[in-house]
Amino acid sequence: MALLEIESLEFGYTRQPVIENLSLSFAAGSATAILGPNGSGKSTLLKLLLGLLRPRKGTIWLDGMALPSIPLRQLARKVAYVPQVHREAFGYSVFDVALMGRMPHSSLFSRYSEKDRDAVREALERMEISHLAARPYTQISGGERQLTLIARALAQGAGVFVMDEPTNSLDYGNQVRLLERIGNLSADGFTFIFTTHHPDHAMAIADRVVMMQKGRIVRDGAPEAVIGPETLASLYGLPPGLFAQDAGRHGSVPRLRRAATL
């Protein structure tokens, strides 16, 4: 059985459904990119997966348990949310931000233990940002913030990382560095589900691409099979032929360092 299984899901903020009869399953260790135009229901799907929204119909199963029946803290120990970087926030130290990942491991009125701090140190180490531990979260670069949020998810102990447009608002270099880290974690066995507006990012680190349109899945498969000139044109409503393979211009596409296991 798959790690995460979505069964005929329906959801809408108003009577108009945003997501309709959607079924999808995610295997452990997979990296799935969700592509789709604005308003196609990508972010809503992520919120449903995180239990932030309750589906109108259908069920989401995690490890064979229906989502609403999983206690909040237990869910947080399995599924982590890596949001887009914050613009407005308090200047908590990077260490303190990552320490928040230990919330689901402690009871209501307890304090963080030395074990919690050790988990944070390891997570920062793994993201190679130990040197930033004491820096205010608001005074580091967008890329470093995103790594901090991933470190927090690692400290959380979750195996599934849900990311909403992780490369959004990062500069080109930070996008590449971030994708590399995600690729490495994915190779280590973490499950990734992320939305993106960059087909090339999906190509770089996903082993599966799901295309969404108007709350439905229109294509689902290996990146090489799903992403192509015609599918992209029809997904985003662009004139066919726009993505001609040979348009007479050459770009640079980074070749990411991938872990040896891949």
Next chain:
Amino acid sequence: MSVPEVALPDRPHQAAEASSPAAAVGSRLLHIARGAAPLLGSALLLAATMLVSLSLGKYKVSLREIALYFWQRWVGGNAIAADRMALLNGVLMEIRLPRILAAALVGSALSASGASFQAMFVNPLVSPSLLGVLAGASFGAALGIVYLKTWFAVEVATFIGGLAAVMLAVGIASIYRNNSTIMLVLGGIISGALFTSLLSLVKYLSDPFNQLPTIVSWLMGSLTLTDRSMLGKVSIPILGGLLLLLLLSRHLNVLSMGDEEAHALGVNVRAVRLLVIFAATVVSALTVVIAGTIGWVGLIVPHFTRMITGPDNTRLIPASMLIGAAYLIVVDSIARLAFTFELPIGIVTALVGIPCFAVVLRNARKGWN
């Protein structure tokens, strides 16, 4: 298939770290000391403020005599004559100490609830009155002064008024089935405006020769009415509320990152938010019971404290309590000593606080981000 646990591979440098436990313990102690220093400093500041304030007043008592008095009272000896002891007992224990303790309670309650609200609403300009507690309590007090017979009943009406205003604000927010903080703020604005109008109505209907002056001077804030029996009544619920805020300070950090993230970190956002509102409301309403409405403390003290401790609420909340207590003792000492007559403390907190705030604002971003 199950979710993989985060089993991180062993790394060579970890073995190296483990090989020098002394260094690890040292750095850990340094970390603890760094975290504890602001708290220890604030606690010392509070103790010193209390001691000095105890010696100040129309009747001069030197610090040395205060020390001797407490020594004789608790340990023994007969350095001070019996009639002098009785006099000191009256001045220090019956008059000054209750008032100092009341100032300390009010200061820490307003500062802690201000700091909590600032974290929860992710806004540095928020004060404890955001959800209408002070307006509601003022209305309750005025209503009590006009229509109720005993002073105790007035105190109860004050407390209930504060609670009712916040319940209205939370109720308005929840009518719209929306848990967002914006709806709470709007609910607070509505509730605050309503109770302010009701207060005006009570003032208008009150007897202008006896009741109105009482209401007006109450609203300016004063610690003159505090005595030991009142302290006994309010101190336990205030300390309980403060303890609750201390225990929730970790959650405040998480809540300030946004509702969705807090939820995804396993925090029951709605329950924690209601708990924080409840604790902050109880302690703020009780400050009105003790001393009437005292403004600015809940806004300024957390700001100032944040510059020392940084924004981490597990340090900010306790330090705000200590510094807020010391601040209000200082302000109350000014209120009772600066002139031959006593100034309402609410006016002094504003007159002292506003210029301080204007100066501090320059560096405020330091603690904020």
